[in-house]
Amino acid sequence: MAAARRHRCEEIIDELLVLEEGQDDVEMFLMDTFSIGRNLHNVPVDLNVFSNEECLEFFRFAKHDLTRLHCALSLPEKIVGYNGTSATSMQALLILLRRLSFPNRLCDLVQFFQRDEPQLSIIFNTIVEHIHREFGHLLTSLDLVWLDPVMFAAAVHNKGSLLDNCWGFIDGTTRSISRPHTGQRIVFSGHKRTHCLKFQSVQAPNGLIAHMFGPIEGSRHDAYMLSESQLLPKLEQVQNGGQVMCVYGDPAYPLRPELMGPFKGAHLTREQHIFNRSMSEVRVCVEWGFGKIISLFAFLDFKKNQKLYLQPVAMYFLVATILTNCHTCLYGSETSTFFSRATNT
Template sequence: MLDERIIDQEELFILWSSFNCRSPQLAPDGPRLNFDALTDEQSFSMFRFGKDDVLRLRTTLGIPEKIICKNKSVSSSLEALCILLRRLAYPNRLADLVTIFGRSEPEMSLIFNSTLDFIYNVHGDKLTSLNQRWIQRDLQTLMNSVDRLCPLQNCWGFIDGTLRPVSRPSQYQETIYSGHKRTHGLKFQSVMAPNGLIANLSGPYEGKRHDAGIFRESNLANDLLRNMNSPNGEPFCLYGDAAYPINQHLLGPFKGINLTAQELEFNRQMSSVRQCVEWGFNKVSKLFAFLDFKKNLKLYLQPVGKYYLVGAFLTNCHTCLYGSVTTDYFGVVPPLLEEYVNNL
């Protein structure tokens, strides 16, 4: 897995703001965000969640009533969550958010990163372990939904990798450069369930890595072996593309040039249902467009991998509340937000 060698962004930003005379630290005297005055449409546009659901998300995530930053700046849990969601929702500059939140750029940077760290540290395991109650409880429903659309009866999800472009770094450029995609970036491995949730997300890895190598390093095979078997020992499997190795918990298309008509038909049907992984990647990027604007993502100055992992987790929260293209396609209802976040 990639070592990002993260420089402390908050301290760097404060120093830069203090000493750069062309861009002095702002001291806004305007009003703070009046959340109660927002309409539901404005809340969706700014934060990607309705007003009531922003409050529900704050409570469910267990964000502390006060967020206290390194420089002793204090923010309420609601303001901190709104800053995080607004920052991720669109490739804003911090200066663009000053008029919305009435805070200086360094303050918002600190609040954003403190809230990001809290969600990552407290809820990051929802994306890294298959030992989640919603998976075990809904496993048969997930497999039945796949079985209705393709020949596999024991498939409960789909696996694929994605490359998330980042700004070209000043060093170690060849490590994160993907010759296939012709861009610098970080790779993530995702398992998409038919209910629209990202059941597992592993990364970041160097952009040049192959999907098969990432699968071996991710330890997902051991997680599948521990958690994805019936009481009588029959395996439940994932389906991936031709890049992945074949074993009892991971299947892929038939390979070769002399395939029978039945094998070709199997590949065609499975290719159609496997596209839900791409829908999952697209939802993360469209919902939180900041994660898809590579000029804003500077690898050695920001925790870019953490940005994407938290964005994916919040996308799952969004799916629990509003569904997704994948839930409509397979006809499976995701768990309630509280069930997903609190592992109920």
């Protein structure tokens, strides 16, 4: 019995020694990994090492389309931050897309791009500012070459709408943010019960977002956001031979010739119920537009990392909207599919 107990004690000691050696190996591995992430800088990411499937997963665009996107955005040869930190424009674009595509932290991207966290942050914010500065006007003007209100109105009408001059749909959305240290009340939405920023979108039937305005404080009403956006004068200019074309919104918006909404009240006629239902079935596409932005760029949905006074969180959302429009041009969307079945376009 004593010999067996002694033998068992020796086995336990051997196991502890093995575990201790294993722990040392793990610690050394972690130290090596940490040092690699901090010591290797300016190593360009070679797009050719990724498969097409990996590009779609990591960057939301196919490999050959990343080159097309890079060309369409007219990026300079290098992206240079405020402190001289630089990267090739393709590497900066990959950092942007990888960062937005998933709610990851900067430390999670250190090994992926072989750059430390401050460099990644500077490059990411610099290319965001560049895209917003160069292409932000595409979200604030309705003078767009692709906007065809007559064709869009026909597509909406063919899907069951009782309006024959409705070419788009308007709605607001709230993007939750981390609770700020100051000014909490003004960004708190009592309706949504969260701290947030608000944006207003006009969705076209071809899947593209024609107008995106924001940010507005979360405590504001959609009608206030409409007034601040100065959208109504722009909508008045969208006509068809003198006929006013309109967009359709929910009951929060005022009624105008260029902005229609559902019938209100508890006692509606049968015809009014039919009108409201027919328009509701097509107006849902504006929610699909918001949903696509978040499904492509899930980083925007991670509110703990949307810090109002530390990051340009509104600019992140606007740039993601521009990239989403690019994605729709290449691959289509649920909205374009929904309306193309009626028009075959």
